[in-house]
Amino acid sequence: MDENSEPSIFEVMVNVAEAKRRDVGRSIIRLDTETFKKLDIRTGDIIEIKGSSRTTAAIVWPSYSEDKGKGIIRMDGRIRKNAGVSLGEKIIVRKANEKIAREITLAPTNMRITSGDPYVESFIKRKLLNYPLTQGDLVYIPIGIAREVPFTVISTKPTGVVVIKKNTILKVAEESEWETKSMPIIMYEDIGGLDEEIREIQELIDYALCAPKLLDTLGVVPPKGILLYGPSGCGKTLLAKAIPNETACFFKHVNGPELITRFYGDSEKLIRAVFEEAQKNAPSIIFIDHIDSVASRITKEIKGFEENIVTQLLALMDGVTSLRKVLVIGATNRINAMDPAFRRPGRFDREIEIGIPDEQGRKEILKIHTQKLPLSEDVNLDKIANQIKGFVGADIAALVREAAIIAIQRILPDVELKEPSEIDSVFVELQEMLNVPTKRDDILKRMAVRQADFEQAERKIRKDYDKDSALDYIQRISKIYDEISFYKISTKTGVPIDVLEDLIEESLLKGEIQGKIRSGILKFKTKE
Structure with a gap:
């Protein structure tokens, strides 16, 4: 070491930041050159990451130029989950004293696998070669097209940070002894x-749950409620699945319609129980999906028990102000149907629109859904994003899945996939074919999803989507806004204004939408 250089430091404290999209799923972290020097590490070294609840490991790469001197560590959601840390949290990193794993036992988290199958164990081992692991980690094994199977690391010999090598004995248990979730773990980076909107939500969560005393000293009341609104399929529920994985707090997910019962007084009891549970487990977040079903506008037509539910929820939200570290998040695609009392300060303090994605947003969503797909060189995501105007996240997910099915049908012409759910039954057969070296290269080449596959998938999904998407967009937007211009509808859906005029007039006559046209603006009929 040079006489003038600083001595290496055993461990360094850094702030957790989100990984760039290109690094997601690669099991790498990024640190700046200053931290490299302090830890005396090089690119490709294994770093031990010590979170508040557990320790994991990952391979280190240099930071991006814009991160120089920021003292941050960029890691994806899977590594954050394994380390038990959240975005913005301070953690300790150090150079790992990794050992070669003599033996490691994995267990699937959401399926049963026959233990002792040499082919399965050999296949998983190949996927994990040189991969750093610790007991309790969740790892994902890619199989087939765009599908991964999650496994929990049950045990390692020796203990601590280990690396899988060719001589490692890998065993697979039939089912996990650990408590794991069967649903895929959704993180913020899985939402395009x-x-x-995610940044704003995370900041509000931090203010409400992590720094309420600091806000008190400044004379500022912490936010107590966030209302997410926008058309269906745009990502509100997906956000609800990501929030508990990105925050170190108790999370209660409730579907509004499930709180409505036919017995008098039971609904109010269910709502009170939700708030009591959140208070006992604070800091906590209550997420109420389809909140409009229990927060409807009080009118003459509303039934007595429904009015009681609304009144009870209002009272509980007022009570949140006296509680510490409890935040209520509601989601609706019918914001105009909600009672105005919920939208006053002290209840839902902030309203955030989760709207139909623009072209850049559609491209980001495409990147997320295609990142595990083998894509042909002719695939142009920019072109696809431009062609699918009006598509929301759910539509894009269906588009990518349909394109993958078309690619599989090209490989296995004898297999007829009439339903998307049948795609899973083909993966095992595909993997058996891929295990034959003489077939692997040809299969992988033919398996690549082509631009033509996306175009065929779009035609199949869209059908007469140009007009249908415009009508669907208008119906969705009528639940949120009082009026919208023909120009904005045309911009969002790609349907020419002259075609829109005929479509809207026809839809008004059929009663498919309620409203009237004035000077190029569609004014929606609102309920009093």
Whole structure:
């Protein structure tokens, strides 16, 4: 070491930041050159990451130029989950004293696998070669097209940070002894086109749950409620699945319609129980999906028990102000149907629109859904994003899945996939074919999803989507806004204004939408 250079430091504290999209799923972290020097590490070294609840490991790469001197560590959601840390949290990193794994036992988290199958164990081992692991980690094994099977690391010999090598004995248990979730773990990076909205939500969560005393000293009341609104399929529920994985707090997910019962007084009891549970487990978040079903506008037509539910929820939200570290998040695609009392300060303090994605948003969503797909060189995501105007996240997910099915049908012409759910039954057969070296290269080449596959998938999904998407967009937007211009509808859906005029007039006559046209603006009929 040079006489003038600083001595290496055993461990360094850094702030957790989100990984760039290109690094997601690669099991790498990024640190700046200053931290490299302090830890005396090189690119490709294994770093031990010590979170508040557990420790994991990952391979280190240099930071991006814009991160120089920021003292951050960029890691994807899977590594954050394994380390038990959240975005913005301070953690300790150090150079790992990794050992070669003599033996490691994995267990699937959402399926049964026959233990002792040499082919399965050999296949998984190949996927994990040189991969750093610790007991309790969740790892994902890719199989077939765009599908991964999650496994829990049950045990390692020796203990601590280990690396799988060719001589490692890998065993697979039939089912996990650990408590794991059967549903895929959703993180913020799995949601495209909503970067600004996610940033705002995370900041509000931090203010409400992590720094309420600091706000008190400044004379500022912490936010107590966030209302997410926008058309269906745009990502509100997906956000709800990501929030508990990105925050170190108790999370209660409730579907509004499930709180409505036919017995008098039971609904109010269910709602009170939700808030009591959140208070006992604070800091906590209550997420009420389809909140409009229990927060409807009080009118003469509303039934007595429904009015009681609304009144009870209002009272509980007022009570949140006296509680510490409890935040209520509601989601609706019918914001105009909600009672105005919920939208006053002290209840839902902030309203965030989760809208139909623009072209850049559609491209980001495409990147997320295609990142595990083998794509042909002729695939142009920019072109696809431009062609699918009006598509929301759910539509894009269906588009990519349909394109993958078309690619599989090209490989296995004898297999007829009439339903998307049948695609899973083909993966085992595909993997058996891929295990034959003489077939692997040809299969992988033919398996690549082509531009033509996306175009065929779009035609199949869209059918007469130009007009249908415009009508669907208008119906969705009528639940949120009082009026919208023909120009905005045309911009969002790609349908020419002259075609829109005929479509809207016809839809008004059929009663498919309620409203009237004035000077190029569609004014929706609102309920009093």
